[in-house]
Amino acid sequence: MSTAQDIWQSSTSSFLGFRAVYVREVQTYIRTPMAYVxxxxxxxxxxxxxxxxxxxxxxxxxxxxxFFVWHPWLYTVFLPALAMxxxxxxxxxxxxxxxxxxxVGLGGLVLGKLLAAWTITGFALILxxxxxxxxxxxxxxxxxxxxxxxxGSLFKWLGANVFGGADNVAIFVTYLMSFLMxxxxxxxxxxLSAIARNQVTAFIMSVFVAFILTAAGWPxxxxxxxxxxxxxxxxxxxxxxxxxxxxxxxxxxLEWRSVIYFTGFIGLSCMLCGLWVARLRE
Amino acid sequence: xxxxxxxxxxSLFLIAIFFLFNGLIQPRMASWRVDFSQGDQYTLSKGxxxxxxxxxxxxxxxxxxxxxxxxxxxxxxxxxQRVRELLQTYENVGGRQLHLVEIDPSPFSTAEDEALAAGIxxxxxxxxxxxYFGLIGRNAVDDELVIPxxxxxxxxxxxxxxxxxxxxxDNPKPATIGIITDLQNxxxxxxxxxxFVLREIAASYTVEPIAPDFLTIPDNVDILLVAxxxxxxxxxxxxxDQFILEKGRALILVDPASKAAAAAGGVFSTSNGLTxxxxxxxxxxxxxxxxxxxxxxxxxxxxxxxxxxxxxxxxGQPLFIGxxxxxxxxxxxxxxxxxxxxxxxxxxxxxxxxxxxxxxSTLVRTDDAPSFIDPERASVDMPPQDVLRAYEAEDxxxxxxGRLSGILPTAFADGPxxxxxxxxxxxxxxxxxxxxxxxxxxTQSVQPAEIIILADADMLDDxxxxxxxxxxxxxxxATFILNALDNLAGGDALTNxxxxxxxxxxxxxxxxxxxxxxxxFFAEQVELEDRLASAQARLEQLQxxxxxxxxxxxxxxxxxxxxxxxxxxxxxxSVIETRSSLRDIERNFRxxxxxxxxxxxxxxxWGGPLMLALLGFLVWFRQKRRxx
Numbered sequence: 001m002s003t004a005q006d007i008w009q010s011s012t013s014s015f016l017g018f019r020a021v022y023v024r025e026v027q028t029y030i031r032t033p034m035a036y037v038x039x040x041x042x043x044x045x046x047x048x049x050x051x052x053x054x055x056x057x058x059x060x061x062x063x064x065x066x067f068f069v070w071h072p073w074l075y076t077v078f079l080p081a082l083a084m085x086x087x088x089x090x091x092x093x094x095x096x097x098x099x100x101x102x103x104v105g106l107g108g109l110v111l112g113k114l115l116a117a118w119t120i121t122g123f124a125l126i127l128x129x130x131x132x133x134x135x136x137x138x139x140x141x142x143x144x145x146x147x148x149x150x151x152g153s154l155f156k157w158l159g160a161n162v163f164g165g166a167d168n169v170a171i172f173v174t175y176l177m178s179f180l181m182x183x184x185x186x187x188x189x190x191x192l193s194a195i196a197r198n199q200v201t202a203f204i205m206s207v208f209v210a211f212i213l214t215a216a217g218w219p220x221x222x223x224x225x226x227x228x229x230x231x232x233x234x235x236x237x238x239x240x241x242x243x244x245x246x247x248x249x250x251x252x253x254l255e256w257r258s259v260i261y262f263t264g265f266i267g268l269s270c271m272l273c274g275l276w277v278a279r280l281r282e
Numbered sequence: 283x284x285x286x287x288x289x290x291x292x293s294l295f296l297i298a299i300f301f302l303f304n305g306l307i308q309p310r311m312a313s314w315r316v317d318f319s320q321g322d323q324y325t326l327s328k329g330x331x332x333x334x335x336x337x338x339x340x341x342x343x344x345x346x347x348x349x350x351x352x353x354x355x356x357x358x359x360x361x362x363q364r365v366r367e368l369l370q371t372y373e374n375v376g377g378r379q380l381h382l383v384e385i386d387p388s389p390f391s392t393a394e395d396e397a398l399a400a401g402i403x404x405x406x407x408x409x410x411x412x413x414y415f416g417l418i419g420r421n422a423v424d425d426e427l428v429i430p431x432x433x434x435x436x437x438x439x440x441x442x443x444x445x446x447x448x449x450x451x452d453n454p455k456p457a458t459i460g461i462i463t464d465l466q467n468x469x470x471x472x473x474x475x476x477x478f479v480l481r482e483i484a485a486s487y488t489v490e491p492i493a494p495d496f497l498t499i500p501d502n503v504d505i506l507l508v509a510x511x512x513x514x515x516x517x518x519x520x521x522x523d524q525f526i527l528e529k530g531r532a533l534i535l536v537d538p539a540s541k542a543a544a545a546a547g548g549v550f551s552t553s554n555g556l557t558x559x560x561x562x563x564x565x566x567x568x569x570x571x572x573x574x575x576x577x578x579x580x581x582x583x584x585x586x587x588x589x590x591x592x593x594x595x596x597x598g599q600p601l602f603i604g605x606x607x608x609x610x611x612x613x614x615x616x617x618x619x620x621x622x623x624x625x626x627x628x629x630x631x632x633x634x635x636x637x638x639x640x641x642x643s644t645l646v647r648t649d650d651a652p653s654f655i656d657p658e659r660a661s662v663d664m665p666p667q668d669v670l671r672a673y674e675a676e677d678x679x680x681x682x683x684g685r686l687s688g689i690l691p692t693a694f695a696d697g698p699x700x701x702x703x704x705x706x707x708x709x710x711x712x713x714x715x716x717x718x719x720x721x722x723x724x725t726q727s728v729q730p731a732e733i734i735i736l737a738d739a740d741m742l743d744d745x746x747x748x749x750x751x752x753x754x755x756x757x758x759x760a761t762f763i764l765n766a767l768d769n770l771a772g773g774d775a776l777t778n779x780x781x782x783x784x785x786x787x788x789x790x791x792x793x794x795x796x797x798x799x800x801x802x803f804f805a806e807q808v809e810l811e812d813r814l815a816s817a818q819a820r821l822e823q824l825q826x827x828x829x830x831x832x833x834x835x836x837x838x839x840x841x842x843x844x845x846x847x848x849x850x851x852x853x854x855x856s857v858i859e860t861r862s863s864l865r866d867i868e869r870n871f872r873x874x875x876x877x878x879x880x881x882x883x884x885x886x887x888w889g890g891p892l893m894l895a896l897l898g899f900l901v902w903f904r905q906k907r908r909x910x
Contacts, residue, residue: 030901031901031905033898036894036895036897036898039894040890040891040894040895041891043890043891043894044887044888044890044891046890047886047887047888047889047890048887050886051883051886051887055359057789057879057882057883059357059359059360060357060788060789060792061360061787061788061789062787062788062789062790063787065360065363124890127889127890127893127894128890130885130886130889130890131886134882134885134886137791137882138789138790138791138792138882139787139788139789139790139791140790140791141790142790143794165787165790165791166787167319167320167787169318169319169320170318170319170320172318173318219349219384223383223384226383235309236305239304239305239308239309240301240304247367247370248315248324251319251323251324251367252317252318252319252323252324253315253316253317253318253319253324254315254316254317254318255311255314255315256311256314256315256316257307257308257311257314260307260311261304261308264300264303264304265300268296268297268300271296272293272296272297275289275292275293275296276289276293278289279289
């Protein structure tokens with residue numbers, strides 16, 4: 001019987017079978033109704049929060065601030081739900097041993113699973129594109145008459161109504177960062193589902209960790225930390241929070257430290273996940 | 283043994299490495315950022331960075347914002363977010379010298395007491411609890427400067443306002459303004475009888491009046507304010523020239539037709555009564571020329587009372603110009619924050635051909651069809667009718683004010699002018715003493731000069747912009763002067779800041795729809811309102827008749843003729859109908875917008891879930907078919 005140490009050492013470098021794992025996991029998401037339900041509720045909540053709680057229309061500003069501000073909070077709840085089955089499912093079904101006995105590297109397994117869930121999240125983000133079109137439409141700088149006689153007017157119309165009304169480069173950057181951040185949230189779920197006995201435990205643990213990492217950047221929490229432990233402590237806490245790292249990105253400012261933080265976090269979670277999965281094989 | 287602890291130990295090790303690495307690397311990477319927002323909204327200007335980089339003592343900023351209450355006011359909330367983000371950027375750049383805290387003054391909290399004590403405005407809301415939205419700045423020696431209300435309307439100048447506040451906290455000593463003028467109400471130190479604007483200047487700065495017959499400019503003067511100095515000697519011009527080359531900060535008001543000087547120039551007056559002041563030799567050196575003629579602008583004539591056929595009627599006086607915001611620079615921080623008109627009295631026009639290395643940017647201009655008017659006539663009481671008769675519209679606008687920046691040459695290339703020795707021995711002695719100080723002749727600017735020039739001095743007069751009833755400014759004349767001094771006093775860092783276009787992109791489409799609806803229904807609405815008013819008036823009349831005549835019989839309509847009764851019934855019916863049509867209009871007015879917002883809301887909230895449901899159904903159907 002091989003030890004955890006052996007599996008860890010032999011498998012981390014191996015990304016064999018990554019493709020197969022990825023395709024299998026994506027198919028599982030597509031074929032199970034759960035993913036649809038989670039994503040539908042996620043999109044519905046995002047829409048309601050943006051338009052009702054965020055008062056998107058009442059701000060009279062053609063920007064997506066009232067939309068992006070909810071992303072970390074919704075990810076806290078919905079992405080653990082998406083990721084909880086990744087390993088816990090295998091354990092419940094008893095397929096984990098089978099999986100690890102296949103000629104598939106541990107790295108390929110972990111990354112394949114993460115990327116599958118990430119792809120599904122990216123798909124959900126793509127489904128929010130109407131919101132992006134909406135700000136461009138509402139902010140369109142000039143009224144352009146669309147005439148079928150004049151094909152050139154179509155380009156003008158598109159320019160004014162589809163591309164012209166918002167700060168689209170900034171919005172694109174925010175979308176990218178939101179996607180990267182989603183990967184970090186998913187990686188929490190992925191890693192914790194490897195040590196949880198079932199999906200529910202995996203979900204609860206993931207939401208708990210995700211919430212702590214999100215709320216650490218909440219101004220309410222930070223001002224509390226400042227009052228009790230001083231500014232430096234608050235700064236340190238803020239540096240660990242997903243919320244703080246998404247802050248600048250929300251305005252279209254790309255901070256390299258946030259990119260490093262999120263990718264580093266994903267890397268850490270994947271390594272922990274590999275480590276914890278390997279332990280199961282002892 | 284080692285194997286047993288391998289997993290937990292490695293896990294802890296990895297987590298520790300990650301957090302250690304982040305803790306080390308993150309503070310060093312604060313400035314590694316790329317601003318993808320249009321117009322680099324979140325990148326501070328060079329001037330701000332310079333100010334923050336040169337902070338000698340720590341500055342504490344307290345951002346006061348009623349976060350919970352503010353949630354109900356989307357405009358305030360969105361702007362508060364913008365302010366918070368900008369302040370955070372300041373904090374990133376300012377490092378340890380700039381400390382930012384945010385307080386939420388909920389009702390009856392100590393934070394509320396702090397906000398009120400500092401002078402933050404309490405904005406009343408419908409709920410009864412006020413909203414606080416301002417900024418308190420403090421420096422190491424407990425000087426306090428406050429922005430009582432962060433007005434969303436001032437977004438364009440937000441960075442300037444913040445940087446200026448920080449710069450003032452860093453260097454709290456107010457600048458000294460030396461004033462050279464012929465205008466009697468502008469010669470004091472800001473007492474009761476002085477112009478309002480001088481009192482305002484004295485409130486923020488040290489005012490150093492310089493007598494019209496001055497022989498030297500005091501050393502402590504930081505900024506020179508020359509307002510209609512019509513009778514400068516060669517030597518005095520030289521002193522001004524040298525001051526500007528050395529310190530580089532001046533606000534100069536010239537006037538081709540000073541009404542104040544014309545009014546003061548009586549036989550018993552101490553005023554010299556000269557109605558024209560210009561830049562003289564300085565203008566020649568700088569390439570700025572004040573045209574001889576006065577300027578009138580019929581498009582923005584201010585209304586004055588004119589006697590016609592024995593009665594006083596209100597009429598536009600084209601010589602008194604109320605320049606709107608649109609005719610002032612929106613980039614320059616002197617004019618960008620203005621919201622009211624700049625009221626001028628028979629101004630002049632400037633022509634600029636600045637030498638190399640000097641730029642002239644227009645701050646204030648007329649509309650497109652101004653006219654030149656004879657300054658002799660313009661400076662005295664010229665009735666609007668006469669002005670209109672003499673009015674010959676020019677093609678294009680005329681420049682009234684601008685900013686001159688750069689390295690200026692001296693107007694006295696040949697060295698100090700020789701002064702005529704006065705006959706009086708005491709004066710001759712004084713002049714000798716003063717001459718002794720003129721040892722260091724400068725041929726060009728020591729540092730880049732910033733000079734703001736306006737071709738009107740009458741605008742200082744209270745009569746042009748202070749509402750006589752309330753005593754409040756009805757024009758932005760004083761604000762213009764104060765902004766100009768503020769800007770000049772700020773040092774290089776501040777004078778180089780420009781206002782930036784606000785990043786808030788309004789929902790233009792909604793605004794357009796609102797405009798169209800307004801235009802479409804306006805005429806109809808006015809007509810209906812008129813009809814309603816006249817019907818109601820007639821109704822009241824008929825009812826009054828009825829009450830008068832039928833009061834005792836108990837029937838209010840008893841004494842109305844049958845025709846009148848029919849009319850009364852018809853009128854009542856008409857009032858009801860008109861009211862209902864008016865309501866329809868109000869509804870129509872919002873109908874298109876509400877409809878659009880409704881569909882957008884539906885698409886955005888339900889569109890995603892519905893598409894997913896459809897997709898899920900397709901997948902399910904395919905699977906079923908394949909299995910079946």
